[in-house]
Amino acid sequence: MKSLAELQKIKERALQRKRLGGQNARARIIVGMGTCGIAAGARDTMTAILKELEQRHIEDVIVTQTGCIGLCEYEPIVQVQVGSEELVTYGKIDTARVPELITKHIQGGEPVAEWIVK
Amino acid sequence: MIRARVMISGDPVSMSLGADEIKLAIEAELAFYGLEDEVQVGFVGQLGRLDVLPAVVVYPEGTLYGPLRLEDVPHLVEEHLYKGRIAESLLAPPNVLSGVIARLPAREGLLRGQERVVLRRAGIIEPTDIEEYIAYDGYFALGKALSEMSPAEVLQTIKDSKLQGRGGAGFPTGLKWSFVAGQQADKKYIVCNADESEPGTFKDRLILEGDPHAVLEGMALAGYAVGADEGWIYVRGEYALAKERLLTAIQQAEAMGLLGDNIMDSGFSFHIHLHSGAGAYVCGEETALLESLEGKRGIPRVRPPYPTVVGFRGQPTVINNVETLANVAPIILRSAAWFKSLGTERSPGTKVYTMLGDVNITGLIEVPMGITLREVIAAYGGGMRDDVPFKCAQTGGSAGSIIAPELLDVPMDYATMREHGASLGSGALLICNVNKCIVDIAYVVMRFFETESCGKCTPCRIGTLRMSELLNRLRHGQASLEDVSMLEEMAQAVAKTSFCGLGQGAPVSILTALRSFREEFEAHAQGSCPTGVCPMKTEPPEVIVRRGYL
Numbered sequence: 001m002k003s004l005a006e007l008q009k010i011k012e013r014a015l016q017r018k019r020l021g022g023q024n025a026r027a028r029i030i031v032g033m034g035t036c037g038i039a040a041g042a043r044d045t046m047t048a049i050l051k052e053l054e055q056r057h058i059e060d061v062i063v064t065q066t067g068c069i070g071l072c073e074y075e076p077i078v079q080v081q082v083g084s085e086e087l088v089t090y091g092k093i094d095t096a097r098v099p100e101l102i103t104k105h106i107q108g109g110e111p112v113a114e115w116i117v118k
Numbered sequence: 119m120i121r122a123r124v125m126i127s128g129d130p131v132s133m134s135l136g137a138d139e140i141k142l143a144i145e146a147e148l149a150f151y152g153l154e155d156e157v158q159v160g161f162v163g164q165l166g167r168l169d170v171l172p173a174v175v176v177y178p179e180g181t182l183y184g185p186l187r188l189e190d191v192p193h194l195v196e197e198h199l200y201k202g203r204i205a206e207s208l209l210a211p212p213n214v215l216s217g218v219i220a221r222l223p224a225r226e227g228l229l230r231g232q233e234r235v236v237l238r239r240a241g242i243i244e245p246t247d248i249e250e251y252i253a254y255d256g257y258f259a260l261g262k263a264l265s266e267m268s269p270a271e272v273l274q275t276i277k278d279s280k281l282q283g284r285g286g287a288g289f290p291t292g293l294k295w296s297f298v299a300g301q302q303a304d305k306k307y308i309v310c311n312a313d314e315s316e317p318g319t320f321k322d323r324l325i326l327e328g329d330p331h332a333v334l335e336g337m338a339l340a341g342y343a344v345g346a347d348e349g350w351i352y353v354r355g356e357y358a359l360a361k362e363r364l365l366t367a368i369q370q371a372e373a374m375g376l377l378g379d380n381i382m383d384s385g386f387s388f389h390i391h392l393h394s395g396a397g398a399y400v401c402g403e404e405t406a407l408l409e410s411l412e413g414k415r416g417i418p419r420v421r422p423p424y425p426t427v428v429g430f431r432g433q434p435t436v437i438n439n440v441e442t443l444a445n446v447a448p449i450i451l452r453s454a455a456w457f458k459s460l461g462t463e464r465s466p467g468t469k470v471y472t473m474l475g476d477v478n479i480t481g482l483i484e485v486p487m488g489i490t491l492r493e494v495i496a497a498y499g500g501g502m503r504d505d506v507p508f509k510c511a512q513t514g515g516s517a518g519s520i521i522a523p524e525l526l527d528v529p530m531d532y533a534t535m536r537e538h539g540a541s542l543g544s545g546a547l548l549i550c551n552v553n554k555c556i557v558d559i560a561y562v563v564m565r566f567f568e569t570e571s572c573g574k575c576t577p578c579r580i581g582t583l584r585m586s587e588l589l590n591r592l593r594h595g596q597a598s599l600e601d602v603s604m605l606e607e608m609a610q611a612v613a614k615t616s617f618c619g620l621g622q623g624a625p626v627s628i629l630t631a632l633r634s635f636r637e638e639f640e641a642h643a644q645g646s647c648p649t650g651v652c653p654m655k656t657e658p659p660e661v662i663v664r665r666g667y668l
Contacts, residue, residue, distance in 0.1 A: 001374050001375035001376050001382055002382060003261075003382060003383065004258070004262070004265055007252065007257060007258060007382075010249060010252050010374075011252045011253055011255070011258075013249070014249035014250060014252055014253035025178075031202070032202075033200070033201045033202035033203075034201065034203075035201070038200075038201065047156075050119040050121060050156055051119070053119055054119040062121070062178050063121040064121070064122075064178060064202065065201065065202020065203075066203070067201065067203040
C-alpha cells in the first residue's frame with residue numbers, strides 16, 4: 001500500500017462486489033417469481049437480466065424478486081423502477097426481450113411502451 | 119453477478135447452535151436450485167438480536183430470519199431466494215419499531231443505520247475480509263492522517279471531539295493521549311484493553327468479532343498521534359472467536375501494507391501484537407493488565423506514576439478500551455464537529471450497550487449519549503417482559519450502579535449520571551422487574567467480587583468476603599438492623615480504602631441500592647423478603663473460608 005489512491009481503488013473494487021446495500025442503487029429490477037412466473041420462464045429471465053447487467057458493467061442496479069402480483073397471464077412479469085420514478089410493470093418478458101429492455105429503460109431511461117401491462 | 123447476500127450470525131452462541139451446518143445446508147440448497155453464482159453466503163458477527171439465534175439476514179431486503187433450525191433451510195431458500203417471497207413462517211418476531219419485516223433493532227429506530235459510529239459495519243461486512251472493511255471507508259482515516267495531517271493535528275482533532283473513554287471511567291481520550299505525546303521516550307506503546315470481563319457486558323467482543331479492523335485502525339492512529347510504533351491488544355482469554363478474527367485482521371492488514379513498516383510510504387511504522395488473558399477479572403484494571411502483559415501475576419500497580427508516564431515495560435503507554443479506539447477512525451475521517459453533533463454537549467458521540475434481563479428484546483444497541491433508560495427500554499427492549507413493572511437496572515456490569523425508577527428519565531451520559539451519584543460503566547444494562555429481590559441481587563454481585571478480588575490489599579480481600587457473608591445472612595433472615603448499618607459502613611470503607619478500581623467498584627451496587635431500596639434491606643433484617651425470592655428462615659449459612667491466606 002503506497003497511497004490513498006491505491007486504497008481508493010481497492011475500495012471501488014470491493015464496493016462493486018458488495019454493492020447490495022440498496023441506498024446507492026440507481027434503479028431496481030423486480031422479477032415476478034411466483035409459481036406462475038417460474039412456470040412461464042421467469043427463472044431464465046432473471047438469469048438473462050443478471051448476465052446482461054454483468055456484461056454491460058452496470059453496477060448500480062439491484063435485482064430482486066417478488067411473488068405473484070395477480071397477473072398470471074402476463075408472466076414472466078418484470079418491474080422496473082428508475083430513481084424515484086413510478087414503478088413500470090412489463091409483461092411477457094422472455095429472455096429475448098431482456099437486452100432491449102435494459103438498453104432502453106435502464107440505460108436509456110425510456111420505458112418500452114408496447115410491453116407495459118396496462 | 120451477485121444479486122443477494124445471505125449473512126449468517128457467526129457469534130459463538132450461534133456457532134454452538136449449529137450455524138456452521140446451517141451455512142452448509144444453505145449452500146447445498148442454493149446449488150440445488152443453481153443459484154450459487156448469484157447468491158453469496160457468509161458469516162457476520164453478532165447481528166444485534168440475541169433472542170433469535172442462530173439468525174440469518176437476507177440482503178438487499180434486510181429480512182431477518184431466526185431462530186433458524188436446520189430443517190427450515192430448504193423452505194427459506196426455496197421461498198426467499200428461489201421464488202423471491204419472504205418466508206413469513208421463519209421471520210424473526212418483529213421489533214415493535216419496524217412493522218412487518220423484522221429488522222435489527224440497532225439499525226432501525228432512534229439512531230438510523232447511517233448515524234451509527236461504532237457498529238456501522240458490524241453485521242454488514244464479512245469481518246474476515248479486509249476488502250469489505252475498505253469498501254466501507256476502512257483505513258481511509260489512517261490514509262488521511264498519514265498523508266494530510268501531522269501527529270499534532272490528529273491529537274488535536276481527538277481532543278476537540280471530546281471523546282471520552284468508553285471502558286467505564288469516561289476519561290477524556292485526547293487528554294490521555296496528550297500525556298503520552300508529551301513524554302520524551304525512545305519507545306511508547308498503545309495498549310488496547312479488550313479484557314472485557316464485567317458480567318453482562320459483551321459489547322467489545324461483538325465489536326472485535328464484527329469489525330476487528332476498526333480497532334486496529336484506531337490503534338494505528340493513536341500510535342501516529344502520540345509517537346508510538348507498537349501496539350498490544352490484551353484480549354480476554356475466553357474470547358476465542360475475537361482472537362481468531364483479530365489475528366486474521368492483523369495478518370491481512372500487514373499483507374496489504376496498512377500495518378507494519380513504512381505504512382503508505384509515510385515513514386510511519388506500526389506493529390500490533392495480540393496477547394491473551396487467562397480469565398482474571400482484575401486484569402481489566404489497567405495496571406494489572408500491564409503486569410499480566412509483561413508476563414507477571416496480574417495485580418495492580420501503585421498509581422501514580424500513571425501508565426501514561428510509566429506503563430508497559432516502563433515506557434509511556436496509552437491504554438484505551440476497544441470501543442474508544444473504534445471511535446477514533448470515524449472522528450478523523452469526518453470531523454470533531456460531526457462527532458460533537460451526536461450525543462450531549464458534555465458527552466458527545468454514541469454509546470454501545472448490551473441490554474439484558476427482564477425486557478422483551480435483549481441484544482446489542484448503539485444509541486446517542488444522553489438517551490434515557492426509559493427510551494432504551496421502550497424503543498429497543500420492546501418494553502418490559504410480560505409487562506411486569508420496572509424495579510431497577512444495573513449499569514455497567516457488577517461494578518455498576520443500581521438505577522432506581524427515579525433515574526429512568528435522566529439522560530445517560532458520563533457527567534449527568536455522575537451528578538446523580540451513579541455511573542454509566544462499561545455498557546451493560548441489566549434490567550430487573552419488581553419480582554427481583556434487591557438483597558439477592560446485591561449478594562450475587564458481591565459473590566462475584568469475593569471470588570475475583572486479587573488479594574493484594576486488605577479492604578478488598580477481606581471486605582468483599584465479609585460483605586458477601588453478611589448479605590447471605592440477610593438473605594436467610596439471620597441479620598439484624600444493626601447489620602444493615604454495618605453493611606453500609608463496610609461498603610463505604612471498602613470503596614474508600616481499596617487499592618484499585620476492583621475494590622473501589624465492588625461496593626457501588628450496595629451503596630446505590632441502599633440509597634433507593636433501604637426499606638427492602640431492613641425488611642430482610644426484620645424477617646421478611648418482600649418479593650419472596652430469598653430463602654428466609656432457613657438454616658444459618660455456613661461460614662466457608664475459601665482462601666488459605668485468610
